[in-house]
Amino acid sequence: MTIATTTQLICFAVLASTVVLGALGVVLLPNIVYSAFLLGGVFLSVAGLYLLLNASFVAAAQVLVYVGAVNVLILFAIMLVNKREDLSAIPGLAVRRLLSGLVCGGLFALLLRVALTTPWALPGPLPVGEEATIRIGEHLFSDYLLPFELASVLLLMAMIGAIVLARRDVFSRDIATGEEVDQALIEKARTPLLLDKSAS
Amino acid sequence: MDSTPIDVTSLSLADGVPLQAYLVVAALLFCTGVWGLINSRNAVRVLMSIELMLNAVNINLMAFSSYLDGQLIRGQVFAIFVITVAAAEAAVGLAILLSLYRNRETVDMERFNLLRW
Numbered sequence: 001m002t003i004a005t006t007t008q009l010i011c012f013a014v015l016a017s018t019v020v021l022g023a024l025g026v027v028l029l030p031n032i033v034y035s036a037f038l039l040g041g042v043f044l045s046v047a048g049l050y051l052l053l054n055a056s057f058v059a060a061a062q063v064l065v066y067v068g069a070v071n072v073l074i075l076f077a078i079m080l081v082n083k084r085e086d087l088s089a090i091p092g093l094a095v096r097r098l099l100s101g102l103v104c105g106g107l108f109a110l111l112l113r114v115a116l117t118t119p120w121a122l123p124g125p126l127p128v129g130e131e132a133t134i135r136i137g138e139h140l141f142s143d144y145l146l147p148f149e150l151a152s153v154l155l156l157m158a159m160i161g162a163i164v165l166a167r168r169d170v171f172s173r174d175i176a177t178g179e180e181v182d183q184a185l186i187e188k189a190r191t192p193l194l195l196d197k198s199a200s
Numbered sequence: 201m202d203s204t205p206i207d208v209t210s211l212s213l214a215d216g217v218p219l220q221a222y223l224v225v226a227a228l229l230f231c232t233g234v235w236g237l238i239n240s241r242n243a244v245r246v247l248m249s250i251e252l253m254l255n256a257v258n259i260n261l262m263a264f265s266s267y268l269d270g271q272l273i274r275g276q277v278f279a280i281f282v283i284t285v286a287a288a289e290a291a292v293g294l295a296i297l298l299s300l301y302r303n304r305e306t307v308d309m310e311r312f313n314l315l316r317w
Contacts, residue, residue: 005216012217016225023229023252027236032244039248046255049225052217053266058276058283062258065283070251070290077244077294081301087241087308100238104231111227115220120268122219127270139277151284158288165295 012052018045032078040071057133222263230256243300243307247293254286 022042026035043066050059128135140148212218229252236249258279265275301307 001214005214008216009213012221016221019225020228020232023232026248026252027232027240027245032242035245035248039251042252043255046259049222049259050262053222053262055262055266055273055276055279058262058279061280061283065287066251066255069287073290073294074244074248077247077297080298081244081307083305083307088310090310097239100235104235107234108227108231111230112224115223115227120219122267124268125270127266128273132273132276135273136276136280139272139274140280144277144281147281151281154288155284158291162291162295165292166298 008052011048015045015048015052018042019049033075036071036075036078039074040067043067043071054127054129055132056130057136219263219267222259226256226259226263229253229259241309243297243309243312244294246309247290247297250293251286251290254282254289258282 019042022038022045025038026042029035029038043062047059047062047067050056050062233249233252233256236252237246240246240249261275261279261282263275265273265279269275297307300312304311
């Protein structure tokens with residue numbers, strides 16, 4: 001066993017344990033802010049696993065998109081809905097947790113068995129290594145061109161949809177001058193439609 | 201049930217990390233995500249669990265692409281598409297969460313029961 005493979009094994013062990021423990025922390029910690037920061041740690045460790053797999057471009061995309069965008073978005077959402085509320089107890093919660101834990105454990109056992117007993121066609125073809133970014137570019141502009149363009153349309157749709165869903169009602173009167181704003185551009189003032197009926 | 205013997209020769213650590221190690225890590229991550237998805241009361245944590253599951257799938261794709269498809273790394277292209285869709289999903293999901301919070305004044309999943317049968 002050479003030094004290179006030993007280093008690779010140690011890096012993999014550290015990254016994998018960070019991923020698994022961080023994911024457990026995300027799910028189990030009671031404070032959601034800690035969960036959000038642990039989620040960032042999980043994303044960074046997954047990017048490290050990609051680096052171990054010779055995929056520097058996807059690792060960079062993972063850091064940029066997940067840590068830079070998704071995690072920050074989740075932190076913003078936590079700040080915007082940050083209200084300490086005592087969750088009302090619901091009956092059978094412990095039973096539900098136990099049952100879902102059993103189901104997830106069974107799923108894990110199934111996946112473990114599949115991963116360990118399948119005769120994978122190893123060793124496969126030689127990895128391209130540093131040329132991976134070039135190959136991804138060739139794929140994106142030749143045989144995966146249609147999904148690539150569809151992804152751009154999907155991102156545009158998601159952006160417009162997020163703006164429409166999350167925007168607040170605008171003022172019906174200009175604050176500075178006091179004159180009426182064009183009523184066609186704004187929503188009517190409305191009462192919340194979905195007031196909780198179970199609370200009353 | 202026939203018991204296929206586990207192929208120990210491909211699990212040796214002498215030539216680097218085996219493929220199965222990545223698969224096991226991804227399976228653990230996915231099962232954690234599923235458990236969190238079922239049991240979270242906070243809606244933001246549900247979105248976090250979905251992100252965990254998407255990351256587990258991505259680890260699988262990348263491991264297969266590196267070990268079994270080393271020349272045409274199609275798994276990496278798929279992983280990039282999954283990352284794109286995950287970003288769009290997070291944006292729309294959090295926008296829905298914000299408008300739900302504005303209407304119901306809570307993030308408790310148990311009280312989002314307007315469509316309950």
